[in-house]
Amino acid sequence: xxxxxxxxxxxxxxxxxxxxxxxxxxxxxxxxxxxxxxxxxxxxxxxxxxxxxxxxxxxxxxxxxxxxxxxxxxxxxxxxxxxxxxxxxxxxxxxxxxxxxxxxxxxxxxxxxxxxxxxxxxxxxxxxxxxxxxxxxxxxxxxxxxxxxxxxxxxxxxxxxxxxxxxxxxxxxxxxxxxxxxxxxxxxxxxxxxxxxxxxxxxxxxxxxxxxxxxxxxxxxxxxxxxxxxxxxxxxxxxxxxxxxxxxxxxxxxxxxxxxxxxxxxxxxxxxxxxxxxxxxxxxxxxxxxxx
Amino acid sequence: xxxxxxxxxxxxxxxxxxxxxxxxxxxxxxxxxxxxxxxxxxxxxxxxxxxxxxxxxxxxxxxxxxxxxxxxxxxxxxxxxxxxxxxxxxxxxxxxxxxxxxxxxxxxxxxxxxxxxxxxxxxxxxxxxxxxxxxxxxxxxxxxxxxxxxxxxxxxxxxxxxxxxxxxxxxxxxxxxxxxxxxxxxxxxxxxxxxxxxxxxxxxxxxxxxxxxxxxxxxxxxxxxxxxxxxxxxxxxxxxxxxxxxxxxxxxxxxxxxxxxxxxxxxxxxxxxxxxxxxxxxxxxxxxxxxxxxxxxxxxxxxxxxxxxxxxxxxxxxxxxxxxxxxxxxxxxxxxxxxxxxxxxxxxxxxxxxxxxxxxxxxxxxxxxxxxxxxxxxxxxxxxxxxxxxxxxxxxxxxxxxxxxxxxxxxxxxxxxxxxxxxxxxxxxxxxxxxxxxxxxxxxxxxxxxxxxxxxxxxxxxxxxxxxxxxxxxxxxxxxxxxxxxx
Numbered sequence: 001x002x003x004x005x006x007x008x009x010x011x012x013x014x015x016x017x018x019x020x021x022x023x024x025x026x027x028x029x030x031x032x033x034x035x036x037x038x039x040x041x042x043x044x045x046x047x048x049x050x051x052x053x054x055x056x057x058x059x060x061x062x063x064x065x066x067x068x069x070x071x072x073x074x075x076x077x078x079x080x081x082x083x084x085x086x087x088x089x090x091x092x093x094x095x096x097x098x099x100x101x102x103x104x105x106x107x108x109x110x111x112x113x114x115x116x117x118x119x120x121x122x123x124x125x126x127x128x129x130x131x132x133x134x135x136x137x138x139x140x141x142x143x144x145x146x147x148x149x150x151x152x153x154x155x156x157x158x159x160x161x162x163x164x165x166x167x168x169x170x171x172x173x174x175x176x177x178x179x180x181x182x183x184x185x186x187x188x189x190x191x192x193x194x195x196x197x198x199x200x201x202x203x204x205x206x207x208x209x210x211x212x213x214x215x216x217x218x219x220x221x222x223x224x225x226x227x228x229x230x231x232x233x234x235x236x237x238x239x240x241x242x243x244x245x246x247x248x249x250x251x252x253x254x255x256x257x258x259x260x261x262x263x264x265x266x267x268x269x270x271x272x273x274x275x276x277x278x279x280x281x282x283x284x285x286x287x288x289x290x291x292x
Numbered sequence: 293x294x295x296x297x298x299x300x301x302x303x304x305x306x307x308x309x310x311x312x313x314x315x316x317x318x319x320x321x322x323x324x325x326x327x328x329x330x331x332x333x334x335x336x337x338x339x340x341x342x343x344x345x346x347x348x349x350x351x352x353x354x355x356x357x358x359x360x361x362x363x364x365x366x367x368x369x370x371x372x373x374x375x376x377x378x379x380x381x382x383x384x385x386x387x388x389x390x391x392x393x394x395x396x397x398x399x400x401x402x403x404x405x406x407x408x409x410x411x412x413x414x415x416x417x418x419x420x421x422x423x424x425x426x427x428x429x430x431x432x433x434x435x436x437x438x439x440x441x442x443x444x445x446x447x448x449x450x451x452x453x454x455x456x457x458x459x460x461x462x463x464x465x466x467x468x469x470x471x472x473x474x475x476x477x478x479x480x481x482x483x484x485x486x487x488x489x490x491x492x493x494x495x496x497x498x499x500x501x502x503x504x505x506x507x508x509x510x511x512x513x514x515x516x517x518x519x520x521x522x523x524x525x526x527x528x529x530x531x532x533x534x535x536x537x538x539x540x541x542x543x544x545x546x547x548x549x550x551x552x553x554x555x556x557x558x559x560x561x562x563x564x565x566x567x568x569x570x571x572x573x574x575x576x577x578x579x580x581x582x583x584x585x586x587x588x589x590x591x592x593x594x595x596x597x598x599x600x601x602x603x604x605x606x607x608x609x610x611x612x613x614x615x616x617x618x619x620x621x622x623x624x625x626x627x628x629x630x631x632x633x634x635x636x637x638x639x640x641x642x643x644x645x646x647x648x649x650x651x652x653x654x655x656x657x658x659x660x661x662x663x664x665x666x667x668x669x670x671x672x673x674x675x676x677x678x679x680x681x682x683x684x685x686x687x688x689x690x691x692x693x694x695x696x697x698x699x700x701x702x703x704x705x706x707x708x709x710x711x712x713x714x715x716x717x718x719x720x721x722x723x724x725x726x727x728x729x730x731x732x733x734x735x736x737x738x739x740x741x742x743x744x745x746x747x748x749x750x751x752x753x754x755x756x757x758x759x760x761x762x763x764x765x766x767x768x769x770x771x772x773x774x775x776x777x778x779x
Contacts, residue, residue: 143666147590147673169667173640177674 009040009048011055013230014198021045021228027122032114034166039122045228047123049090051115051161059125061227062092066126067264068224068236068272070096073155073188075254075269076243080154081105084182086142086170087192088159089115091127098129099259107153109138109145111166143169149182156183158191163204171204173211180215186242193221196282197231205235209283212239220245221283222272224263235279246273298371298570303352303563306360307343307556310350319346320553345556354379354554355547364563371570372497372516373507374532376539378546379562380515381554384491385411386546387515387531389418391487394545395457395513396421398701403448403484404459406694407437407732410724410761412459412489413700417737420701420778424452425694428464429609434600434621435650435688437732438609439463439470442478449482457485462506463492465646465730466653467617468610469503476509488514494522495616498573499581503612512537521616521657524565528558576658580616583665584656587618590669594676596625618654620672622647626681628755630727632672635679640671646729649687649752687751695740698776703738705778710769713749716741719772724761727752733761741770 010020025041038050046059057065070093074080081104085093089110097106108130110116116137119127130137138145142160156179161167169175170191179189193208194201213219216239226234238245251266275283317324326333326341333341345351352359361379369377380387388411396402398420404412405428416423426448429438440460449455458479463469472488479486488506490496494516496505506514514532518524531546533539569576588599598621602613622632633647644654654668697720698706708722718741725735725745734752735745749767753759759767 141662141666143663143670147666147670166663169663169670172667172670174667174670174674177677178670181677 009042009050009055011053014200017198019228019230021048028118030114030118032112034112034114037112037114037118039118047125048228049119049123049126052165054162055228056161057090057092057123057126058228059123062090062126063261064224064226064263065229065234066092066096067261068222069093069157069159069190069192071254071259071261071264072222072236072238072245072269072272073157073190074100075250075266076240076245076248077154077186077188078250078253080188082151082153082184083107083155083157084109084149084153085157085159086110086146087161087167088157090119090123091116091130093157093159094132094135095126095129098132098134100257104134106132106135107138108135109140109142111139111141113139141169142167143172143175143178146175146178146182149178152182152184152187154184154187156187156189158189160192163194163201163208171208176211176215180241183241187240188243189216189237189239191237191239193235193237195229195231195234196279197233200230202282206282206285209237212237216240218242218244220273221275221279223275223279224272238273246270295570298367298567300363300367301560301563301567302360302363302367303556304560304567306351307345307560310345311342317345319348321346340557343557343560346553351556354381354559355550355552356543361559364559364566367570368530368562368566369532371566372505372530372532374514375535375537376533378531378533378539378543379554379559380529380531380546380550381527381558382529382550383411383527384489384515384517384520384529385409385414386550387529388412388489388491389415389549390531390542390546391489391513391515392416392421392457392459393419393548394542395485395487399699401452401455402457402459402487403445403452403455405437405440405461407464408459408461409489409491410726410731410733410736412461413724413733413736416700417704417778418701420699421456422699423696424448424455425696427693431604431610432688434598434604435623436466436468436619437464439468439611440475441608441611442471442474443608445475445478449478449484453482455484457487457512459487459489461489461491463496463503463612463614463617465492465732466619466651467492467614469493469612469614470609471611472504472506472511473509476511480510485513486511490514491517492520492617493614494518494520494569495573495577495580496614498569499577499616500574501581501615502577503614507532507534510534513542518562518565521655522565522569523561523658525558525561528562530562530566577616580656580658580660583660583662584616584618587654587656587665587669591618591620591672594669594673596676596680597622597672598624616656618656620652620654621650622652623650623683623686625676625679626683626686627675627679628686630752630755630757631679632675634756635675636668636671640667640674642668642671644668648727648730648757649748649755687748694736695742696738697740698738698773700737701778702776703773703778706773707775707777708771709774710764711772713746713768713770716770716772717743717746719770722771722773723763725749725759725767725770726761727757728760731760735770738773741772
């Protein structure tokens with residue numbers, strides 16, 4: 001039955017556009033040193049994590065995001081042992097990573113210990129593997145941690161929030177430079193690349209793509225469909241010093257691992273790199289201009 | 293005056309009351325609280341436009357303060373430990389000029405370092421006073437001019453006992469401080485006034501573990517750029533006076549050139565910034581200093597950079613250092629400071645204060661967060677990784693004693709002609725040449741154009757410095773003296 005007291009969480013996806021979900025319970029709301037953290041129970045998307053008023057993940061559709069930032073590089077690079085996740089205190093990326101027994105070490109860097117506390121208490125579906133013995137959690141500024149990396153990683157996943165605000169350092173040229181320096185010779189960098197559908201981040205994300213293209217010989221963008229993120233059409237960056245995400249895809253090898261997924265599969269992997277024309281033009285435009 | 297009094301901000305409070313009174317206005321400014329200029333109001337905000345008001349009885353008048361401006365100035369004087377304080381709305385340039393105009397007449401001598409800001413030499417053009425330049429000393433490793441050693445000031449006073457005043461720029465742009473205490477005693481012992489250009493030293497009055505400020509050592513006048521590190525709006529400044537200085541006379545001198553429509557936005561920002569500094573300055577600058585110290589440690593781990601601080605002090609020209617300044621020597625990675633400055637802006641979206649031939653300077657203040665500090669450090673690391681080259685062939689900056697042929701005024705107002713810069717060797721310059729920032733002249737009016745000066749100008753142009761001062765915007769030509777004028 002529809003509740004008498006009708007409470008909605010609303011996020012502004014564009015200046016003239018709102019996205020709302022009915023809230024059945026407020027489970028926790030806490031102010032950390034860095035941000036306001038809340039977990040709400042919603043009618044349609046289950047429990048949702050909100051940071052500073054922005055929706056981060058929902059129980060119902062988080063699998064799409066987390067599978068896409070982990071399985072895409074793992075199906076390309078045959079021998080990923082050391083992995084760094086920057087941001088991602090909710091634990092979703094780590095949960096997917098620990099399913100690979102060939103991964104030996106996972107470092108997770110998040111600036112805010114309270115996010116991890118809250119997720120372990122209220123979102124075990126995401127955070128359940130944060131205590132895996134291969135995982136080391138570092139509470140640190142991602143930009144600073146990356147600058148000081150001494151042993152390179154095979155895979156770095158930038159599981160960031162948005163490019164304006166506390167996570168903005170994770171979209172900068174200096175940070176990508178540190179990532180490049182902190183990757184092995186055949187390492188892969190995956191970054192959360194926002195959406196290009198609405199104006200807000202379009203210019204910022206075009207510059208991100210351009211910066212990655214100047215650092216890495218392979219810099220590609222791929223997509224997934226995530227219902228609760230603005231426009232529902234979400235992008236990721238795949239940058240690498242050696243591997244091409246399509247030419248080097250090892251579909252049989254990946255299938256042989258027997259990892260059961262809900263979104264990802266090798267055919268979808270190929271399709272994910274087939275981008276709509278408006279996005280191609282948007283991303284290529286800047287590189288064309290630069291080459292002039 | 294007590295700390296309790298510093299909780300007040302009479303100008304700010306007066307403006308608030310004025311707004312609350314909902315006065316119907318048939319005076320200037322004509323935008324009438326922004327109603328007449330919707331686009332400007334949308335851009336700056338209604339509150340800002342409503343505070344842009346005209347002088348009147350309740351709001352006082354900067355040219356003759358008797359009400360809330362006077363109260364605000366008195367609170368500022370107390371906060372800075374000065375006998376009196378004048379709010380300035382023409383930048384610290386106007387405060388420096390007021391110091392010189394109120395103490396020196398035509399032909400009077402003033403002892404000063406050559407690495408002063410152009411505003412000081414401009415004031416000499418206005419008065420006809422004659423500079424006696426002291427070698428400020430130079431840190432040979434870093435290539436930065438320093439802050440005048442006491443011994444050098446002593447020597448200058450011995451040679452020119454008739455000089456009326458000593459001007460010290462303290463600290464320098466790079467944060468180097470002189471032994472102000474000793475220089476003050478020295479000047480006063482010889483009957484000379486001590487004037488201090490404290491454009492970069494506002495925070496010395498409010499933080500711990502910083503070089504000594506001018507009013508604390510007994511200086512006669514000091515110009516503090518509240519807008520630089522004190523938090524007021526750009527162009528607002530304060531002129532501080534010691535107990536021996538006639539404030540009423542100085543006010544008359546200031547009024548010769550200061551606007552009669554002083555901006556209440558600027559003045560209110562001085563009042564609010566002073567209150568904040570008096571109440572919270574200590575904590576604010578402790579935090580800035582900790583951030584700058586952290587950044588220095590991290591930058592010094594990147595091979596090639598020298599982020600320097602007190603370890604380079606020598607008890608003489610490098611007497612003390614302002615630890616809130618983040619100055620970094622870049623020449624060892626093969627890049628001029630100006631090149632790093634340009635890279636930071638163009639490639640990393642980071643704007644720093646300035647870059648010269650061998651160094652960059654970043655200002656750390658109350659508005660900074662560790663987020664941005666981390667970006668700056670990482671960007672410097674990335675520049676070192678991506679752009680490093682051999683430092684061979686880079687110009688070492690050295691102090692060139694200027695050959696002053698004519699007082700600046702006589703050269704500035706001389707009958708002049710222009711010459712291609714490259715053919716001006718040996719001529720007397722009628723113009724300034726400087727890169728801006730920092731705004732310290734390479735050549736000033738009345739000085740002979742030497743081969744070293746020419747070489748420095750051409751090198752700085754080549755590295756991308758923004759050169760200013762000459763009538764020719766491209767600085768291909770320079771004005772030279774044909775016959776002195778300005779008598």
